[in-house]
Amino acid sequence: MDTEPQHSERDPSSTPATGKEEGSRSVRMPGLPEFLRDLSWRRAAVLGVLGTASLLLFSAFVVQPFLIPSGSMEPGLQVGDRVLVNKLAYRFGTEPRRGDVVVFDGTGSFVQEPAPENPLTGLAHGAAAALGLAEPAETDFVKRVVGVGGDRVVCCDEGGKVEVNGRAIEERYVYFGDAPSSAPFDIVVPSGTLWVMGDHRSNSRDSRDHLGEPGGGTVPVDKVIGRVDWIGWPLGRWTSLEPTDAFRDVRDPDGAHG
Template sequence: MTDNSLPTRSNRPGTETKRKKRGVALFIRDLLVIFVVALLISFLIKTFLVRSFYIPSGSMETTLLVNDRIIVNQLEPKLIPITRGDVVVFRDPGGWLLPQAPLEQNPVVAAVDWVMAAVGLAAPDSNDHLIKRVIGLPGDHVTCCNPLGQMSVNEVPLSEPYVTLPAGETRVSQDDFDVVVPDGSLWVMGDNRYNSKDSRYNTETPGKGFVPVDNVVGRALVISWPTSRWAWLDDYPEVFQGIPTETR
């Protein structure tokens, strides 16, 4: 008997090829959707939650070393108040940093850096920011140094285990100072006390060495790179325990 039935759709010439092409197209589409969604989520996280910075100088040694990468919590100070001992990243209040020459890159590298920065995996603006430890909050009376070489906050002397000093040196600051932190500002210092251009040495700038709280990008939480340096960054609450909130 002769079979006069028409070929089914699955047996028509070219159907299998079309099906494969359609499968590849759907796969590529799904990959693009996943990539765009991941990029958007990363952008939102970087904008509102956390972002990465690298350390360009030795002012925070040995807590932080040059070229360490850190993760910064941007909820502080927006939603979480800053506390004494926090290591914070902040925008230049004006006059702290020397003008930076524009970085020249070829278009491909610039595009890659832009994408990496957008998702918080690179920090091309690290050189436009500073990182220091918060010592004085608004209203605090910060002085240095007492006969033991210690700094005091609201008349309470501090024993600071995070400070790096030259061999044989006991004074935690090369120069004496006596300041009261204005409202809405912070007094910040580097852990590498004899190699840090911090609040002490910016008193001739417009902000007189104080950092507006509004300039704070966030609190440094962890060293994320290199992996051999991975560590949470301590704010040493025991150092500042018992200090009155303000004296005025």
């Protein structure tokens, strides 16, 4: 019996489609993988730009992260905390209330007009600050509202406490061991402005330090950027800032409750 294998010619047209054949076709399209990689990078870049733009818009109009650069608001806010500032809090006719913790632009009240800076540098820093990745502008401050327009704020009464419209304030948020104020003051807050103080009274430059300057240490309401409502970072400190009841018994100058 003939056991030698039989060899026969195969018709090329009968060759089934195989992965190898498909591979040979791809060889005829040089640069395709590179094009796909470029497309992926472009898509990622576009998505990154759109995501950043969305965050910046959200930060500009709704909620802005704010990096706490100093200990002036201890113990409630620590250096390095990233707080979330509610920029809608005062957008619809509502004004800051006593006890609110606010971020404001201190230009013209706490600081003079800043020197002009390189526009590109300023833009980059502003974008980073708006995302909470860099320290805020040197003209931005975070303090607690102690008096609003029309209030008479005095320090200190016989018990060593701050008085607002004749009512002594029990400021449990003040840094442990600090006096309500080491410097005496007696001021009637002009309409449309705020008297603000840091919770760490011995480590805060606030309205008390600007009494002899234009504005008398008060901050115009229209310079308020928003209200601090949450600590967003670090995660271990994630919490909302509970409103204080320290001012609940304070009456407005006209006798109504504030």
